[in-house]
Amino acid sequence: MWPLAITASSAVSALGTGVAPLRAALHARRGGLVRTDFPGGPAGTWLGQVAGLDIAPPPELAGYDCRNNRLAEMALRSDGFEAAVIQARERHGADRVAVILGTSTAGIGATERAYAQREPGQTALTADFDYAHTHDLQALPNYLRVRLGLRGPALAVSTACTSGARAIMQAAVLIAAGVVDAAVAGGVDTLCRLTLNGFGSLGLLGLGPCRPCASDRDGVSIGEAAGLLLLERPGSDGATLLLGAGASSDGHHMSSPHPDGLGAVGAMRAALAAAGLRPDAIDYVNLHGTGTRANDAMEDRAVHHLFGDGVPCSSTKGWTGHTLGASGALEAIIAAICLEDGLVPGCLGVDVADPEFRSRVATGNLAAPLQRVMSNSFGFGGSNCSLILGRAA
């Protein structure tokens, strides 16, 4: 099953469109969070918002038009991703390329708008509202599948904040099972009222830009992003490799992680086992690191349990915000940048890590040769997923 090659990737986030601005911002320690009022969301929230979501789907796919599919369209058009997929389609055949994408809320913003546009006393939603092509989870993979002229299976993975990572893992499963030879995998999630007000209702939104692993961290900054990867069996072209993936459930509580991080340890162990690696083979851990009190403390215990204080770790959510169902995919692309550039991007906006933490939290950028990087994602419902990426041998 492992390894797989990441033969193309594309990222859109608050840091810009494409992998290049993401890379530049990580090196320059220039974050993308801004204090803003999202319409219908809590006032004055720090968000990782994508600029320029003005590229609508082509006219023949106009029914798919919504914020989430626009973000997917932007990702498709950047980093040469569309051309790379078309080449893969020609290499393998359209029916041998799957589209497996994670999202927590797909185009639910279109439903929010349809509710808001009703006249006083009107119950029914506006007649031009196209639920199946916007709000429905399947709208996301179906859009990219038809847009790219693919005929393989399309799956919408939705496991809250692990969706992007879990989609990448399930893409590997479909390739290993022989259903397809390649997959467009990753995640796309956009800002919406439901998510912002939901995190607000749980008291999890930070007052400032999120500061994962800081002793005075006070919550998340929500972001939006698209992260797309083209996965194929490895050739000899030196592409970054996906070495393994592992998942677990907490079986503990719907929105609070297990305090000792048992589920997180399980996912990291499973990823190491899939990759055939011991913990000391990992050179850097990109943490889930949302900036909430409970998540970061749990993850520190889990990482320390496996790696002691020997492996540098950090969260990059101070740059992008928590991009929810896209975060696992966006951070897999960040992990690939770290491998290529020999970069450990220390937590942004954090002078000193929480003194109670025992793992080796990086707070400034470090230059270090990296062979293998682990990327963690955890989510509501007790979902956990870890990916391991490595430099081509």
Next chain:
Amino acid sequence: MRCWIGGVSVLGPGLPGWAQSEAVLAGREAWVMAEAIAPAPAILASTERRRTGITTRFALAAAMEATDGEADRSVLETVFSSGNGDGMVIGAMMEAMHEADGVISPTQFHNSVHNAAAGYWHIAVGSTAPSLSVGGHDGAFAAGLLAAATTAVTGGGAVLLCAYDTPMPSPLSGVRRTDFPFAVALVLRPESGLSARATLDLRYVPEAAPVEPVGDDLDALSAGNPAARSIPLLRALATRREALIRLPMLDDAYLELLIAPC
């Protein structure tokens, strides 16, 4: 791709659990329309149980019956699939956000995630096994079946598939029609064993599923709920006969299922 089907369950109109529906599905008794009811999940602690709505209750009830014969439910990897997720919760939150104060309930928010039913299942049975939740619109059962079968044959262990959907509340029901609640669960294994009921050979076909002639009233249920598209498979399992089933997945793709009793 081949796997083996072990435990099975169904909850839908006139189908109150596998044990009570097998004769109907096998054609030995007539199907009679009756409201589908899901019990409160006794397996959950009372605090958690109070937080579950009918969508999770249908999913958990089906998952429980399908795993009755398992020595240890907690070791099963799981795939949960649903077109709508918890539409009651999403609808309630949409209404709340458009009230004057715009306040939504934190419990409803964590119940709104698509993997809520899976989360409650793993809490209920104390399981740390991996779990996947997928959508799939009208093809959600096929999406879940493909995900579960590929997981079983590549991972080497048993996988519990649970597909479930419930009607949306108004006004979402006006844009997404689901006629009644329905849940189905299957245990898939990558190898044969004493508990195997049938083999399942599964193939993805990148073509629109051929239009099947309309069958009897029971077959007609298939159109009313994404999970009810499992009915031809359930009937094949109940009659213990070989069957070839073309299960629609996307507008231009279906799964070809070859079922053979063990």
